[in-house]
Amino acid sequence: MDALLSLMHGFEVLLTFDKMLLMLVGITLGILVxxxxxxxxxxxxxxxxxxxFSMDPTSAIVMLSCLYWxxxxxxxxxxxxxxxxxxxxxxxxxxxxxxxAQKGQAAEALTAAFTASFVGSLVAVLLIxxxxxxxxxxxxxxxxxxxxxxxxxxFCSFVGLGREAKHKIVISLIVGFLLAAVxxxxxxxxxxMTYGSVELLRGFDxxxxxxxxxxxxEILLTMEDQLAFKGQKAVIRMKVVWETxxxxxxxWVTLLRSSAIGCWLGITPxxxxxxxxxxxxxxxxxxxxxxxxxxxxxxxxxxxETAAHAAGTSALLPMLALGIPGSGTAAVLLGGLMVxxxxxxxxxxxxxxxxxxxxxxxxxxxxxxxxxxxLATVPLFAAVLRVPFATIAPMIIVSxxxxxxxxxxxxxxxxxxxxxxxxxxxxxxxxxxxxxxVLALVLGDKAEDAFRQxxxxxxxxxxxxxxxGLVGTITTLALLMLFxxxxxxxxxMVRGDRAPRTA
Amino acid sequence: MSADLHPxxxxxxxxxxxxxxxxxxVSVLLFLIALALAYDNWKVGIAWAPDGPEAxxxxxxxxxxxxxxxxxxxxxxxxxxxxxxxxxxxxxARRVMQVFVPTLIFVALIQVLGIYVAxxxxxxxxxxxxxxxxxxxxxxxxxxFTAFMFYVFDIQFTVLMPKGPLEAAxxx
Numbered sequence: 253m254d255a256l257l258s259l260m261h262g263f264e265v266l267l268t269f270d271k272m273l274l275m276l277v278g279i280t281l282g283i284l285v286x287x288x289x290x291x292x293x294x295x296x297x298x299x300x301x302x303x304x305f306s307m308d309p310t311s312a313i314v315m316l317s318c319l320y321w322x323x324x325x326x327x328x329x330x331x332x333x334x335x336x337x338x339x340x341x342x343x344x345x346x347x348x349x350x351x352x353a354q355k356g357q358a359a360e361a362l363t364a365a366f367t368a369s370f371v372g373s374l375v376a377v378l379l380i381x382x383x384x385x386x387x388x389x390x391x392x393x394x395x396x397x398x399x400x401x402x403x404x405x406x407f408c409s410f411v412g413l414g415r416e417a418k419h420k421i422v423i424s425l426i427v428g429f430l431l432a433a434v435x436x437x438x439x440x441x442x443x444x445m446t447y448g449s450v451e452l453l454r455g456f457d458x459x460x461x462x463x464x465x466x467x468x469x470e471i472l473l474t475m476e477d478q479l480a481f482k483g484q485k486a487v488i489r490m491k492v493v494w495e496t497x498x499x500x501x502x503x504w505v506t507l508l509r510s511s512a513i514g515c516w517l518g519i520t521p522x523x524x525x526x527x528x529x530x531x532x533x534x535x536x537x538x539x540x541x542x543x544x545x546x547x548x549x550x551x552x553x554x555x556x557e558t559a560a561h562a563a564g565t566s567a568l569l570p571m572l573a574l575g576i577p578g579s580g581t582a583a584v585l586l587g588g589l590m591v592x593x594x595x596x597x598x599x600x601x602x603x604x605x606x607x608x609x610x611x612x613x614x615x616x617x618x619x620x621x622x623x624x625x626x627l628a629t630v631p632l633f634a635a636v637l638r639v640p641f642a643t644i645a646p647m648i649i650v651s652x653x654x655x656x657x658x659x660x661x662x663x664x665x666x667x668x669x670x671x672x673x674x675x676x677x678x679x680x681x682x683x684x685x686x687x688x689x690v691l692a693l694v695l696g697d698k699a700e701d702a703f704r705q706x707x708x709x710x711x712x713x714x715x716x717x718x719x720x721g722l723v724g725t726i727t728t729l730a731l732l733m734l735f736x737x738x739x740x741x742x743x744x745m746v747r748g749d750r751a752p753r754t755a
Numbered sequence: 756m757s758a759d760l761h762p763x764x765x766x767x768x769x770x771x772x773x774x775x776x777x778x779x780x781v782s783v784l785l786f787l788i789a790l791a792l793a794y795d796n797w798k799v800g801i802a803w804a805p806d807g808p809e810a811x812x813x814x815x816x817x818x819x820x821x822x823x824x825x826x827x828x829x830x831x832x833x834x835x836x837x838x839x840x841x842x843x844x845x846x847x848a849r850r851v852m853q854v855f856v857p858t859l860i861f862v863a864l865i866q867v868l869g870i871y872v873a874x875x876x877x878x879x880x881x882x883x884x885x886x887x888x889x890x891x892x893x894x895x896x897x898x899x900f901t902a903f904m905f906y907v908f909d910i911q912f913t914v915l916m917p918k919g920p921l922e923a924a925x926x927x
Contacts (some may be wrong), residue, residue: 306912417828422824426824430821433817471854475851643888643896649854649877651904653870658916705807712803712807
């Protein structure tokens with residue numbers, strides 16, 4: 253059991269006063285970020301990333317990943333108490349969570365949500381602990397063609413599995429790629445798409461883009477809805493927690509099913525949002541009495557929360573093992589790795605074992621600590637939401653500006669952030685997905701390098717992407733993902749001819 | 756959200772512009788951007804050099820895909836018949852501007868006054884004009900918040916923020 257030994261080592265790395273303190277800070281900030289509208293997982297991490305430039309990578313990732321867990325927990329608070337999803341992945345939690353709170357069962361709903369989150373993450377972390385090292389070991393033999401094929405698979409699954417209009421997903425991806433390509437070409441040193449601007453020479457930093465796209469745009473959208481936060485009150489007593497926990501084993505099938513869905517969707521870049529809806533829908537479909545759903549059923553809270561957390565956590569698996577993030581926040585964390593001077597990819601496990609296992613160990617501790625903290629501090633964070641938005645909004649705007657500036661100490665970046673904010677606002681209103689753009693922006697250069705290296709090796713023969721079984725399988729799978737909706741339609745038509753309208 | 760262009764609606768609920776118009780304009784804009792960037796990459800070189808594809812190769816073909824995708828977008832919004840919903844209502848547009856304009860001024864002020872003074876003005880101003888908070892409360896909140904940001908960034912983490920005349924007067 254190599255993984256267990258390494259994990260023990262990870263705990264050793266982690267169990268210092270400094271790192272534990274950073275964990276607590278990360279979780280608390282994370283919950284806050286999850287609760288406040290306009291701040292979320294990706295841009296919360298992006299704003300704080302510049303603060304970690306001077307830290308050692310392990311401390312930095314421990315703090316930022318804990319922020320991520322905190323944000324996942326925090327989203328549930330606003331969904332249940334205020335019927336406002338703090339994060340997109342908490343939308344499904346409002347369906348039954350808010351009705352429960354209205355019935356005076358807020359404490360039960362919150363306990364269920366947090367515990368479900370905890371279970372989901374735990375399953376995903378176990379998966380990471382035992383699966384990621386093997387995948388990394390396997391992936392060490394990957395050459396440029398294999399890597400490009402995996403990138404292709406990531407991007408194609410976004411297009412194939414996304415809920416938005418396909419052309420909008422494609423556009424979002426390509427805008428990300430093109431933004432990444434602006435500036436000096438890493439291979440030839442030529443300038444691309446700079447139009448003579450000195451500021452554009454540096455290219456676009458993904459952190460600035462994330463802060464604008466997710467932070468500023470979210471503030472504009474929140475303001476549009478004229479939010480008045482009127483929510484249910486909640487104090488969680490130990491007795492209620494205990495009573496709720498006692499009922500949970502009854503729902504083990506729901507928990508397990510949602511964990512599995514979450515893990516699967518987290519690893520393939522479907523993301524936590526899709527996972528939470530799918531978890532909810534499946535719980536509804538398999539339930540004996542479907543009527544109670546939407547009126548405050550505890551498994552209606554358990555199902556989406558478990559799936560969302562399992563997905564959010566397992567999104568880190570491909571990031572660690574292959575250097576390919578499974579979600580927007582994972583993409584930002586991956587960008588962090590590069591800033592701290594670590595090369596993401598399969599070699600991370602051998603070259604920076606302290607870092608990787610410290611991070612994995614922090615996932616265990618972070619989720620336990622997160623569960624306790626969030627149960628204890630719900631009234632506090634609910635109180636934060638009662639602060640008028642006119643007080644919170646400018647503070648979030650300032651935090652965004654500070655974060656954007658700190659990336660490269662450039663005033664131009666603050667203007668850029670504002671521009672991205674407007675783009676994000678318009679794109680969100682028109683249902684362009686933003687996560688593919690961020691992913692492409694982070695991975696664009698690496699994908700292009702892999703493509704060019706593969707092409708150089710093969711002297712321009714595209715056949716290199718089918719040159720052996722492995723790369724051929726991945727490439728074919730990618731194309732399959734890309735045309736998935738078309739394929740399903742064709743299958744449906746063929747079936748429809750034989751047995752009309754059975755489905 | 757489902758405000759339509761019906762003239763008898765309350766003035767605040769009337770849409771400023773239809774969703775379809777915005778969708779169409781964005782698609783056209785993206786198409787033009789794709790063409791412009793494609794031209795730039797074509798100038799850089801999209802052919803094959805002895806050492807592999809030239810610098811413009813990859814982005815050029817991305818631009819081509821984007822051009823096609825945005826044309827699909829144009830076609831979709833032209834044929835779409837239920838896109839008559841409003842993009843923003845007047846009330847929404849006004850509220851968005853209530854945040855956007857101060858933010859714009861804030862960013863401009865950073866350049867002149869430094870980020871801390873600008874933050875103080877933004878937070879206090881926002882609370883007084885939009886939040887209708889008592890002046891003393893707004894000033895106190897803004898001061899505490901700004902001091903906290905200064906402590907965390909400039910002192911604790913030594914991430915140096917843009918400064919202006921006030922900081923200079925204190926010799927920072």
